[in-house]
Amino acid sequence: MAQTYRRLVLAHRPEGMPDDSTFRMEEVPLPEPKDGEMLVKAIYLSIDPYMRGRLRDVASYAAPVQLNEVMVGGVAGQVVASKNPRFSKGIFVNGMFGWQEYALSDGKGVRTLDPQVAPISTSVGILGMPGATAYFGLQDIGKPKAGETVVVSAAAGAVGGLVGQLAKIHGCRAVGIAGGQAKCDYVVKELGFDAAIDYKAERDLRAAVQRACPNGVDVYFDNVGGPVSDAVIVSLNTFARVSICGQISQYNNESPELAPRLYWVLLTKRARMEGFIVSDFGARWGEALGKMADWLRSGKLKYKEDVVRGLENAPTALRGVLQGKNFGKQIVQLADMPH
Amino acid sequence: MAQTYRRLVLAHRPEGMPDDSTFRMEEVPLPEPKDGEMLVKAIYLSIDPYMRGRLRDVASYAAPVQLNEVMVGGVAGQVVASKNPRFSKGIFVNGMFGWQEYALSDGKGVRTLDPQVAPISTSVGILGMPGATAYFGLQDIGKPKAGETVVVSAAAGAVGGLVGQLAKIHGCRAVGIAGGQAKCDYVVKELGFDAAIDYKAERDLRAAVQRACPNGVDVYFDNVGGPVSDAVIVSLNTFARVSICGQISQYNNESPELAPRLYWVLLTKRARMEGFIVSDFGARWGEALGKMADWLRSGKLKYKEDVVRGLENAPTALRGVLQGKNFGKQIVQLADMPH
Numbered sequence: 001m002a003q004t005y006r007r008l009v010l011a012h013r014p015e016g017m018p019d020d021s022t023f024r025m026e027e028v029p030l031p032e033p034k035d036g037e038m039l040v041k042a043i044y045l046s047i048d049p050y051m052r053g054r055l056r057d058v059a060s061y062a063a064p065v066q067l068n069e070v071m072v073g074g075v076a077g078q079v080v081a082s083k084n085p086r087f088s089k090g091i092f093v094n095g096m097f098g099w100q101e102y103a104l105s106d107g108k109g110v111r112t113l114d115p116q117v118a119p120i121s122t123s124v125g126i127l128g129m130p131g132a133t134a135y136f137g138l139q140d141i142g143k144p145k146a147g148e149t150v151v152v153s154a155a156a157g158a159v160g161g162l163v164g165q166l167a168k169i170h171g172c173r174a175v176g177i178a179g180g181q182a183k184c185d186y187v188v189k190e191l192g193f194d195a196a197i198d199y200k201a202e203r204d205l206r207a208a209v210q211r212a213c214p215n216g217v218d219v220y221f222d223n224v225g226g227p228v229s230d231a232v233i234v235s236l237n238t239f240a241r242v243s244i245c246g247q248i249s250q251y252n253n254e255s256p257e258l259a260p261r262l263y264w265v266l267l268t269k270r271a272r273m274e275g276f277i278v279s280d281f282g283a284r285w286g287e288a289l290g291k292m293a294d295w296l297r298s299g300k301l302k303y304k305e306d307v308v309r310g311l312e313n314a315p316t317a318l319r320g321v322l323q324g325k326n327f328g329k330q331i332v333q334l335a336d337m338p339h
Numbered sequence: 340m341a342q343t344y345r346r347l348v349l350a351h352r353p354e355g356m357p358d359d360s361t362f363r364m365e366e367v368p369l370p371e372p373k374d375g376e377m378l379v380k381a382i383y384l385s386i387d388p389y390m391r392g393r394l395r396d397v398a399s400y401a402a403p404v405q406l407n408e409v410m411v412g413g414v415a416g417q418v419v420a421s422k423n424p425r426f427s428k429g430i431f432v433n434g435m436f437g438w439q440e441y442a443l444s445d446g447k448g449v450r451t452l453d454p455q456v457a458p459i460s461t462s463v464g465i466l467g468m469p470g471a472t473a474y475f476g477l478q479d480i481g482k483p484k485a486g487e488t489v490v491v492s493a494a495a496g497a498v499g500g501l502v503g504q505l506a507k508i509h510g511c512r513a514v515g516i517a518g519g520q521a522k523c524d525y526v527v528k529e530l531g532f533d534a535a536i537d538y539k540a541e542r543d544l545r546a547a548v549q550r551a552c553p554n555g556v557d558v559y560f561d562n563v564g565g566p567v568s569d570a571v572i573v574s575l576n577t578f579a580r581v582s583i584c585g586q587i588s589q590y591n592n593e594s595p596e597l598a599p600r601l602y603w604v605l606l607t608k609r610a611r612m613e614g615f616i617v618s619d620f621g622a623r624w625g626e627a628l629g630k631m632a633d634w635l636r637s638g639k640l641k642y643k644e645d646v647v648r649g650l651e652n653a654p655t656a657l658r659g660v661l662q663g664k665n666f667g668k669q670i671v672q673l674a675d676m677p678h
Contacts, residue, residue, distance in 0.1 A: 053607075061577075061607050244606045245606075246606070247600075250603060255599070256599030256603075257600050258599060258600075259598065259600045260597060260598075261586075261589060261596050263561075263568070264586050266583050266614035267616075268392075268399045269400075269614065270616055271613070273602075273611070273612045273613070274605065274611040275602075275605035275609050275611075277606075
């Protein structure tokens with residue numbers, strides 16, 4: 001085993017898009033687990049849009065990362081040393097271990113993974129936070145009914161790709177919005193969406209939404225906010241539901257963007273718009289991930305991973321996610337899976 | 340009885356605020372009821388914000404008023420001639436009889452009124468559409484819980500004044516937003532709100548909302564939209580509910596006003612924003628108006644009417660409502676109550 005490991009700490013709170021000065025790489029000695037602790041070797045680091053919020057020194061639903069602290073992140077890894085009887089050496093685990101190659105943990109919030117059931121990288125994707133996000137955000141907030149039209153933005157992302165497939169399982173018409181022809185082709189041809197809209201290619205997004213949704217929009221699962229969402233909101237049907245999962249187009253703004261007021265749509269359509277955070281459904285993750293695993297096994301759900309190697313590439317990967325460059329679940333692989 | 344009567348028809352669809360060219364006064368012969376019909380003499384004409392929407396030639400939740408048609412409106416009046424066995428001459432009724440001194444009706448959507456129970460003008464106010472609007476919009480959409488803070492805009496209006504009093508009945512802190520010291524004094528001293536904010540006098544509305552709501556905002560009953568609502572939305576608590584009843588500040592806009600995007604608040608606070616139209620609750624109006632009548636009798640609810648006389652003043656009264664000039668329920672009295 002190495003005697004040192006690398007970690008990325010928050011060096012500087014960014015204004016706008018995070019840049020090279022945002023994080024600082026440190027090389028530090030490998031610690032020894034004390035009683036009750038274990039040492040985890042990180043294999044897959046999850047890169048997610050919520051991370052931008054943690055860089056901001058503002059009280060939100062979760063505490064911000066402090067300066068000189070390791071950046072937060074979900075990780076799938078392997079226990080390489082343990083003085084915790086619940087986690088023996090060699091097993092695979094998932095936890096919020098952060099942007100580092102090794103992590104000490106007392107086991108709180110850590111779940112064990114069985115690589116025979118599914119690749120452990122799925123624990124940061126379809127069988128983890130993004131999977132639960134798609135499940136609860138669509139089912140509990142969007143409340144789709146068979147025959148309705150469900151639109152999802154960032155449709156080729158970790159969450160969006162699942163939302164459209166879940167909409168199909170619910171018997172709905174699934175329409176994805178994504179940037180670029182390749183992503184649009186993917187969600188229709190690979191994931192089985194009924195239609196896709198390339199927001200980068202369409203000059204008139206409202207018209208594109210109307211073409212793709214001839215019966216209007218009953219559920220909008222919003223990952224992005226901004227003008228894309230404006231174009232969907234004006235096509236909402238009576239009693240439509242908007243599930244606000246993310247507003248990625250806005251995360252780098254230092255002050256709110258100006259946009260047309262569209263609250264009148266909610267009024268005339270008696271529509272509902274509701275934000276949610278997947279951790280509020282913590283007690284029901286077992287339900288969500290159990291069903292997602294069933295659908296994965298039966299072939300009803302597919303997923304795609306966008307993997308880069310090396311901790312030093314995590315900042316670029318995060319920038320990519322914030323710019324919509326990722327294609328599928330963004331992961332940084334920090335080590336090989338053991339044979 | 341008169342041989343002719345006056346009515347106001349839509350002459351011209353307004354851009355922006357309705358003006359003198361919007362409506363045209365006509366004097367026409369008094370009709371005779373045919374079999375199944377009755378002739379109603381209008382006494383109280385209701386003036387309501389929704390009327391602005393009916394002037395617009397756009398499909399919405401209700402059909403627009405057509406050019407040269409009588410303007411829509413709720414009316415309390417008296418049957419002066421009848422060939423409908425359900426409505427005998429002399430009784431008082433409420434119906435959508437429009438902006439005219441007399442109306443023929445086949446009785447559809449007409450309810451009878453007992454002037455011994457409450458003044459018949461209440462049928463266009465606390466015991467009518469505005470009352471049901473306050474009741475369902477607060478209870479069914481806002482879902483207030485005892486101890487929570489409820490904020491309502493247009494707090495001295497027909498609906499807003501009731502919402503704050505209902506919030507008190509629910510055991511909540513009631514905070515009203517209104518224009519001018521007189522209205523603010525009224526909602527606190529007469530209606531029993533806990534606090535009021537004069538949006539015309541406050542330079543920093545956000546700070547004023549924070550002062551009036553030291554524990555944040557759990558329910559926002561929105562009648563106005565615009566910057567007033569922006570100031571409330573940023574103070575929403577986790578799991579807050581916004582009941583969108585009206586957006587009166589926006590009704591005269593020909594295209595949406597630009598405003599800061601605040602959807603991120605719904606996300607981080609997991610808040611819900613939902614529009615509603617009182618007619619969707621039509622099957623339950625009996626429940627609402629029965630309770631409102633009980634609370635009115637027991638002194639738990641008070642109301643105020645802002646009455647002008649003469650059909651020719653209806654357009655000015657509507658402009659006043661759209662500008663927040665009314666103080667209490669705006670009514671145009673078209674005739675004296677019979678002795």
